[in-house]
Amino acid sequence: MRRVTFIYLTFFLLAVTWPGFTLINRPTPIVLGLPFNLFCLAVLILAGMGVLYALYRSEGRR
Amino acid sequence: MERWQVIAAVIVGYLVLTLTIGLVSGRGASKSVQGYVAGDRDFGLLVMYFVLGASVFSAFAFLGGPGWTYSRGAAAYYILSYGVLGMAPYFFIGPKAADLGRKFGYVTQAQLICGRFPSKILSLIIALMTLAAFIPYITLQMRGAGIVIEAVTEGRVPIWLGAGAAYGVVIIYVLFSGAKAVGWTNTFQGLFMLAIAWTLGLYLPISLYGGVGEMFEQILAERPELLSAPGLAADGSPWTWGGYSSAIIVSAVGLMMWPHLFMKAFTARTDRTLKRTVFLFPTFQIFLIPVFLIGFAGVLYSERPPSADFIMPFMILNVELPALVVGLFCAGALSASMSTGDALLHAAGSVIVEDAIGPFRKMSDIAQRRLIQVFVLVFGAVAYFFAVSGSASLVVLLLTAYGLICQLAPPIVAALYWRRATTAGVIAGFAAGSAMALFFFLTGFFGESLRPFDLHEGVLGLLIHVPTLIFVSLLTAPQSEAHSEDFVGNSQ
Numbered sequence: 001m002r003r004v005t006f007i008y009l010t011f012f013l014l015a016v017t018w019p020g021f022t023l024i025n026r027p028t029p030i031v032l033g034l035p036f037n038l039f040c041l042a043v044l045i046l047a048g049m050g051v052l053y054a055l056y057r058s059e060g061r062r
Numbered sequence: 063m064e065r066w067q068v069i070a071a072v073i074v075g076y077l078v079l080t081l082t083i084g085l086v087s088g089r090g091a092s093k094s095v096q097g098y099v100a101g102d103r104d105f106g107l108l109v110m111y112f113v114l115g116a117s118v119f120s121a122f123a124f125l126g127g128p129g130w131t132y133s134r135g136a137a138a139y140y141i142l143s144y145g146v147l148g149m150a151p152y153f154f155i156g157p158k159a160a161d162l163g164r165k166f167g168y169v170t171q172a173q174l175i176c177g178r179f180p181s182k183i184l185s186l187i188i189a190l191m192t193l194a195a196f197i198p199y200i201t202l203q204m205r206g207a208g209i210v211i212e213a214v215t216e217g218r219v220p221i222w223l224g225a226g227a228a229y230g231v232v233i234i235y236v237l238f239s240g241a242k243a244v245g246w247t248n249t250f251q252g253l254f255m256l257a258i259a260w261t262l263g264l265y266l267p268i269s270l271y272g273g274v275g276e277m278f279e280q281i282l283a284e285r286p287e288l289l290s291a292p293g294l295a296a297d298g299s300p301w302t303w304g305g306y307s308s309a310i311i312v313s314a315v316g317l318m319m320w321p322h323l324f325m326k327a328f329t330a331r332t333d334r335t336l337k338r339t340v341f342l343f344p345t346f347q348i349f350l351i352p353v354f355l356i357g358f359a360g361v362l363y364s365e366r367p368p369s370a371d372f373i374m375p376f377m378i379l380n381v382e383l384p385a386l387v388v389g390l391f392c393a394g395a396l397s398a399s400m401s402t403g404d405a406l407l408h409a410a411g412s413v414i415v416e417d418a419i420g421p422f423r424k425m426s427d428i429a430q431r432r433l434i435q436v437f438v439l440v441f442g443a444v445a446y447f448f449a450v451s452g453s454a455s456l457v458v459l460l461l462t463a464y465g466l467i468c469q470l471a472p473p474i475v476a477a478l479y480w481r482r483a484t485t486a487g488v489i490a491g492f493a494a495g496s497a498m499a500l501f502f503f504l505t506g507f508f509g510e511s512l513r514p515f516d517l518h519e520g521v522l523g524l525l526i527h528v529p530t531l532i533f534v535s536l537l538t539a540p541q542s543e544a545h546s547e548d549f550v551g552n553s554q
């Protein structure tokens with residue numbers, strides 16, 4: 001799970017900085033009331049939480 | 063009762079409640095330094111979660127966040143982008159630091175670094191740097207509290223009185239109850255701010271535009287430049303991708319290196335608590351979204367606040383809310399300011415005594431605790447003086463603080479994970495990185511910016527810091543195996 005976490009965080013870093021973010025950097029369509037880029041950020045953060053939770057489940061109880 | 067009196071009464075009620083929680087929470091704490099600085103290493107999940115989360119919701123996020131979306135639009139997205147990245151390493155570093163804390167009795171970050179790399183000078187430098195970053199930070203929190211109170215009471219309670227009352231309460235509970243008070247008041251204040259942020263963040267767009275989506279559609283029609291990253295710079299011109307991206311990196315590296323946050327590793331009851339705090343922390347990033355909506359709601363509003371940072375109290379006062387509700391919102395903003403300010407004051411006193419004075423002079427446990435309390439009072443007074451006199455240059459100090467604070471990351475990582483790192487390497491790297499960051503900051507501040515690609519000076523500092531640390535370490539004699547094994551070699 002450490003590997004998955006590492007890969008996801010690297011992906012996250014690339015996705016939120018230049019040039020990765022330019023791919024999702026559009027205000028439309030407006031999803032759940034939020035501009036598309038802000039909505040994508042929220043999804044990335046929630047997915048990050050999921051990955052960290054999985055990491056915790058796999059080894060946090062030690 | 064007049065409107066402002068109702069608002070003032072709500073604020074007084076909130077302050078009394080906070081003070082009570084602060085004083086009651088400290089009753090069970092031991093009188094030792096561990097009790098005062100690290101809460102007897104006995105914080106559970108709820109308190110840890112809010113202690114770390116409340117720091118995200120500082121006056122910067124609560125007042126500055128809406129100010130950013132209001133004036134700079136999508137530039138504020140960077141604030142959402144670094145939380146997960148910055149917190150994740152703490153899943154590993156936190157428990158490891160906590161473990162060493164229990165083993166060697168550490169209560170501060172510099173004690174951990176200088177435990178592995180023994181150097182009194184390094185300890186002193188870290189302590190002074192912490193203080194240089196903290197004083198302007200505390201000042202801004204105090205000023206924020208004073209400004210909010212002055213605004214909602216229509217000037218009847220001036221800044222000096224509002225800031226004095228709010229921080230009088232903070233000083234009393236920090237003095238008497240130490241870390242326990244910081245923990246439990248932050249829990250109360252955290253819950254309070256969350257409720258306020260969500261209510262206001264949804265209420266404003268709905269009442270002014272008919273909905274959150276409708277608000278963004280109107281902004282898109284009139285000010286589309288605000289909805290695409292990297293948004294606008296402070297002067298209203300388009301921000302650069304280099305500036306935006308490196309702000310994310312510096313903040314991610316620096317986030318948990320702020321001494322008042324890192325130290326909290328030593329307050330957790332168990333490793334499990336720390337790890338759960340890490341995976342729950344991103345919820346606070348999500349909670350920032352409604353705070354952003356407050357700022358966006360002001361974009362198309364016909365009247366303008368005196369400055370972007372006032373957008374939140376400005377909107378609250380301009381949408382005709384009942385006095386009781388305004389009072390509660392104001393208390394929410396005070397919560398944001400006080401929950402960060404108390405942790406900073408407490409950490410500033412602790413760091414100066416433990417890291418700047420402790421290595422040079424042996425003191426009894428009781429004398430240390432007393433001296434920390436004296437310094438909490440002194441720093442509170444100094445910050446109050448700056449807050450009331452309104453010295454603008456302090457903002458400048460704070461802007462560069464992140465660049466310096468993130469230079470604490472390489473020494474921490476080296477201390478915990480690299481056997482071959484040496485004291486000389488760490489000092490050389492730290493000095494080179496900080497000097498580099500300061501150079502680019504000062505040249506930019508007094509003359510033309512020399513930063514390539516508009517990169518943050520903290521990133522430029524790290525680019526020199528890490529190679530210097532590695533090279534000088536490899537050139538100097540390795541530490542004894544038993545010593546480095548104590549720090550690097552455990553299961554985490």
